[in-house]
Amino acid sequence: MNQPSGIPDATYAFQKKVFCIISDQRVFRSRSPAIFTTVFGRTGINGAYVPFMVETGNIGKALESLRVLNIAGANITAPFKEKVLPYLDVLSEGANIIGAVNTIVCKGGQLKGYNTNAIGIMDALNEVKFDIAGKKALVIGTGGSARAVVFILNWLRAESVVVAGRDNEKTCRLAGHFSCTPRMLKDLSDVPLNVDLIVNASSISSRDESSELTEIVGGLKSNGCQLVFDLNYGHRENIWKSLAEKSGIRFMDGLSTLAYQARRTFLLWTGQEVPQEEFLKALEE
Helix, strand or coil: CCCCCCCCCHHHHHHCEEEEEEECHHHHHCCHHHHHHHHHHHHCCCEEEEEEECCHHHHHHHHHHHHHCCCCEEEECCCCCCCCHHHCCEECHHHHHHCCCCEEEEECCEEEEECCHHHHHHHHHHHCCCCCECCEEEEECCCHHHHHHHHHHHHCCECEEEEEECCHHHHHHHHHHCCCEEEEHHHCCCCCCCCCEEEECCCCCCCCCCHHHHHHHHCCCCCCCCEEEECCCCCCCCHHHHHHHHHCCEEECCHHHHHHHHHHHHHHHHCCCCCHHHHHHHHHC
16 A cells, blocks of 8 residues: 555654754754754765753753653763763763763663764864874863863873863862863963963853953963864854954864764764765855
């Protein structure tokens, strides 16, 4: 019997894989749905990618829902990169060391967490030909993104890494985990930084998000700095870009990192190697 007109083919519906990104209200600002939807179409994968906004207290239920709904894979972004750890069955070696997850592979009812942030950051630095080996870095932030940054900078043999945050306990805990130096954000304006790289791994990039951090960034004395790297993107007025322009320093936002880590995530989800140009092209579009 022919399939009735207007009714989806059952086989097609069954084969369609659903992927998602989980965050708070910031999930609707993510470019990931557009990137993955475009690349799925170009590679012939029958997949859909959707954003899910989750309240902080419901993250455990959200992770369990991945199993119940047979979601094939998920991206995890702020503020849940560390909070999802107790709800996963397995962690990759890198995710376990970093202590944060941004990619989940769901297979056979098992949830395995990975961290593609770190490699994406490395790829982005390579793109602009910035070699951190033997150089000094300042990382702003204490969350999951900061963990990925500090891990990869150490792995790339940075001479030293300073971690700066607003909360002393969180800052010292992160610095201790990776054997680097803790600093309080409010103390950064006191003396010249003397670093080669500044990375913003916090969620703040504009005055609207924090007037306090805006004032601190405006007072930074970035002597000898070669690159300011903001992991965020999409801010019309960016305090980190303003810092770079004022000091005559190169600036890079997080769009290229997003594309690089998306390629790594795509491989984990589908087993397909797709040229990086496809992800960069999707991002531009």
